[in-house]
Amino acid sequence: MALELQFTPEQQRFRAEVRAWMQAHVPAAPLKTLESEAGFAQHREWERTLSSGNWGMITWPKEYGGRGANLIDWLIFEEEYYRANAPLRVNQNGIFLLGPTLMEFGTPEQKARFLPRMASGAEIWAQGWSEPQSGSDLAAVRATATRDGDHYVLKGHKIWSSRAAFADWCFCMFRTEAGSERHRGLSFVLVPLRHPGVRVRGIRQIHGEPGFAEIFFEEARVPVANRLGDEGAGWHIAMATAGFERGLMLRSPARFQVAAHKLVQLWRSHAHTADPALAGRVAQSWMDAQAYALNTYRTASRLMAGGTIGVEASLNKIFWSELDLELHRAGMNLLGARAELMAAAPDCADPSWLEGFMFSLAGPIYAGTNEIQRNLIAERLLGLPRG
Amino acid sequence: MDFTFTEEQQMMAGAFRELAADICSPEHLRAVYDGTDIQGEARWARLADMGLFGVLAPESAGGMGLGDADFVLLAEEAGRAALPEPLVEQAGVAVPALRELAILPQVASLLPRLASGEARIAVVHPYNPFANVPPAVTHWLACDAQAVYLLEAGSVETVAEPSVDAGRRLSRPAALAQGAAPLLTDVAAREMGERLLNRGALHTAAQCLGVAERMLAISVDYAKERHQFGKPIGSYQAIKHHLASVAVKLEFARAVVYAAVAHVVDLGPRALASVSHAKLAAADAADLAARTAIQVHGAMGYSWEVDLHFYMKRAWALGGAWGDHSFHARRIQTLVCGEAFPLGPDQTFERTAQGIHR
Numbered sequence: 001m002a003l004e005l006q007f008t009p010e011q012q013r014f015r016a017e018v019r020a021w022m023q024a025h026v027p028a029a030p031l032k033t034l035e036s037e038a039g040f041a042q043h044r045e046w047e048r049t050l051s052s053g054n055w056g057m058i059t060w061p062k063e064y065g066g067r068g069a070n071l072i073d074w075l076i077f078e079e080e081y082y083r084a085n086a087p088l089r090v091n092q093n094g095i096f097l098l099g100p101t102l103m104e105f106g107t108p109e110q111k112a113r114f115l116p117r118m119a120s121g122a123e124i125w126a127q128g129w130s131e132p133q134s135g136s137d138l139a140a141v142r143a144t145a146t147r148d149g150d151h152y153v154l155k156g157h158k159i160w161s162s163r164a165a166f167a168d169w170c171f172c173m174f175r176t177e178a179g180s181e182r183h184r185g186l187s188f189v190l191v192p193l194r195h196p197g198v199r200v201r202g203i204r205q206i207h208g209e210p211g212f213a214e215i216f217f218e219e220a221r222v223p224v225a226n227r228l229g230d231e232g233a234g235w236h237i238a239m240a241t242a243g244f245e246r247g248l249m250l251r252s253p254a255r256f257q258v259a260a261h262k263l264v265q266l267w268r269s270h271a272h273t274a275d276p277a278l279a280g281r282v283a284q285s286w287m288d289a290q291a292y293a294l295n296t297y298r299t300a301s302r303l304m305a306g307g308t309i310g311v312e313a314s315l316n317k318i319f320w321s322e323l324d325l326e327l328h329r330a331g332m333n334l335l336g337a338r339a340e341l342m343a344a345a346p347d348c349a350d351p352s353w354l355e356g357f358m359f360s361l362a363g364p365i366y367a368g369t370n371e372i373q374r375n376l377i378a379e380r381l382l383g384l385p386r387g
Numbered sequence: 388m389d390f391t392f393t394e395e396q397q398m399m400a401g402a403f404r405e406l407a408a409d410i411c412s413p414e415h416l417r418a419v420y421d422g423t424d425i426q427g428e429a430r431w432a433r434l435a436d437m438g439l440f441g442v443l444a445p446e447s448a449g450g451m452g453l454g455d456a457d458f459v460l461l462a463e464e465a466g467r468a469a470l471p472e473p474l475v476e477q478a479g480v481a482v483p484a485l486r487e488l489a490i491l492p493q494v495a496s497l498l499p500r501l502a503s504g505e506a507r508i509a510v511v512h513p514y515n516p517f518a519n520v521p522p523a524v525t526h527w528l529a530c531d532a533q534a535v536y537l538l539e540a541g542s543v544e545t546v547a548e549p550s551v552d553a554g555r556r557l558s559r560p561a562a563l564a565q566g567a568a569p570l571l572t573d574v575a576a577r578e579m580g581e582r583l584l585n586r587g588a589l590h591t592a593a594q595c596l597g598v599a600e601r602m603l604a605i606s607v608d609y610a611k612e613r614h615q616f617g618k619p620i621g622s623y624q625a626i627k628h629h630l631a632s633v634a635v636k637l638e639f640a641r642a643v644v645y646a647a648v649a650h651v652v653d654l655g656p657r658a659l660a661s662v663s664h665a666k667l668a669a670a671d672a673a674d675l676a677a678r679t680a681i682q683v684h685g686a687m688g689y690s691w692e693v694d695l696h697f698y699m700k701r702a703w704a705l706g707g708a709w710g711d712h713s714f715h716a717r718r719i720q721t722l723v724c725g726e727a728f729p730l731g732p733d734q735t736f737e738r739t740a741q742g743i744h745r
Contacts, residue, residue: 003392003648079733293732294390295638295641298645319635319639374632385621
């Protein structure tokens with residue numbers, strides 16, 4: 001049945017179940033920012049609560065702590081999650097990026113070891129890809145993993161690792177073949193962050209909190225069994241992870257739909273004094289959030305019918321990051337003179353606009369800059385020649 | 388919940404795409420532009436042979452008895468081809484509107500003739516003031532704020548309004564239906580007017596998707612062929628990023644247009660917002676595709692000899708048809724900023740029918 005754009009009774013029941021659970025469990029007071037040590041601990045606790053309700057990652061198989069739910073159910077879950085104003089997911093690198101990568105490339109032992117503790121929030125993951133000389137040019141990785149018996153000896157320096165200041169584990173790319181260049185000779189290795197020879201130093205972000213970190217590997221030893229996939233297959237696996245990162249799950253539409261609704265309410269409270277042109281930008285933000293939601297359901301339907309998502313993921317990443325930025329810029333413009341006020345200021349109406357605006361600035365940069373995404377679209381979707 | 392088209396729907400669209408490639412190539416469009424086209428009647432006959440005019444007509448009238456979801460991909464193909472015949476106005480707008488009035492004898496007798504393509508209808512509406520008139524037009528469907536008229540073409544005095552898009556033969560009635568008996572009046576007329584606008588805007592949006600994709604494809608081909616500084620211009624990031632931005636805009640307009648199909652017969656605030664969103668998103672994508680295409684083509688794109696302008700002009704024309712940017716942008720602003728219907732992430736597919744929104 002084509003274009004059947006209505007939820008089934010089972011899907012409506014599922015929505016009601018999620019809504020009831022969220023109403024009963026979402027903390028009434030917002031948690032501290034997860035970029036701070038205290039806030040990180042609060043978010044970790046929230047993951048435990050989620051997991052106790054079996055909501056850690058509902059699309060995963062039951063044996064790994066999931067519910068075996070399909071993508072439509074996942075979207076419904078996310079809608080209710082954001083509608084309930086539930087906390088941000090501190091383990092998003094694990095459940096949305098490494099999790100699906102492990103499902104595809106992991107051994108049965110690796111899946112059993114890592115996935116359940118990922119879904120339960122017992123272990124929080126960071127991503128260790130960028131290096132001081134390897135940002136957009138990811139294949140310029142220099143950090144090395146040298147074989148010594150059944151261990152790798154790790155040397156090198158990773159940077160801009162989100163959550164790494166307080167996380168437990170990190171998935172990293174290392175050069176395992178001495179003298180190899182570019183995409184060849186790389187391997188994908190899982191590394192504990194509180195471990196001899198691993199030194200983590202938080203980096204303060206523009207909001208002042210250590211939201212990311214640099215990681216120094218000083219002859220740290222990890223078992224060869226921590227390698228995901230074959231030796232030398234790291235690039236291939238990382239590209240799959242990058243696809244998940246830009247794909248369907250990292251930024252679910254509900255997040256932007258809630259923000260767009262808030263923007264409409266902000267407009268309504270400022271309509272008598274605001275520049276009328278801002279109404280157009282408010283409506284555009286609502287439209288873009290709606291378009292992102294509709295397209296996500298369209299993609300989910302396609303995937304459930306056996307389709308795949310490849311370079312289309314880059315279209316998604318550009319769209320949500322640009323819409324998020326425009327949405328928050330409109331909010332800042334509406335707040336006018338109060339936009340700069342921090343939460344501590346007596347006249348600050350709602351600090352989430354300033355925080356959301358600063359966070360939205362990162363969107364076009366992380367997970368592969370939008371310039372890199374546009375190159376990928378041009379070359380792999382449109383078939384233009386490489387430069 | 389299933390956001391995919393059926394195999395049958397995709398096959399029908401694919402068959403029409405092949406037909407359009409055959410009967411409406413850039414060479415055919417060139418003849419239309421140069422005033423040397425002698426294929427108009429043959430094209431109309433081929434469209435009719437494929438049954439395209441009757442897709443939305445009831446089977447009892449010789450049609451296929453299908454719905455708007457079946458037509459939207461066909462409208463997209465009409466846009467991709469920059470088809471000179473007003474297939475969309477007749478088969479996608481007039482026929483489904485008249486289908487609802489089939490108890491009226493003059494409509495009942497006309498429907499089978501429209502479905503077969505024997506009768507040819509022009510549609511004029513306050514938000515589509517210049518009708519795209521078929522060759523050898525036989526009827527006019529005309530409405531204003533008070534009444535809807537179904538008129539014999541012989542009784543309508545018209546004023547030609549030449550368009551920059553030579554594939555659109557525009558006219559308007561010199562005076563609307565002087566002395567003629569209306570088909571509908573009052574509330575019924577206003578509802579029909581709103582439904583005509585909904586379908587007109589939706590299927591115009593679908594045509595925008597098609598023509599945008601066509602311009603993107605033409606530009607990509609050109610960027611691969613055209614060399615400067617010893618390399619194809621498509622290997623430079625400045626060109627790549629322009630074209631990638633078109634691909635993004637087009638991708639995210641598509642789902643909006645397809646989702647609006649479900650709302651097209653409803654006249655509540657949510658439905659009107661959905662239709663306006665579809666028109667704005669698709670027209671924006673077509674506009675960006677056109678601006679990008681001419682820039683990528685450079686001076687070639689500004690010339691009459693290169694095919695691009697046929698499609699670019701169609702994009703410009705569709706942008707103002709069936710509610711222009713200002714109309715749809717103001718309408719959706721009023722509805723969304725006024726919270727005329729519940730917003731939020733659980734509302735994406737709500738379809739509460741609420742009667743005419745005023």
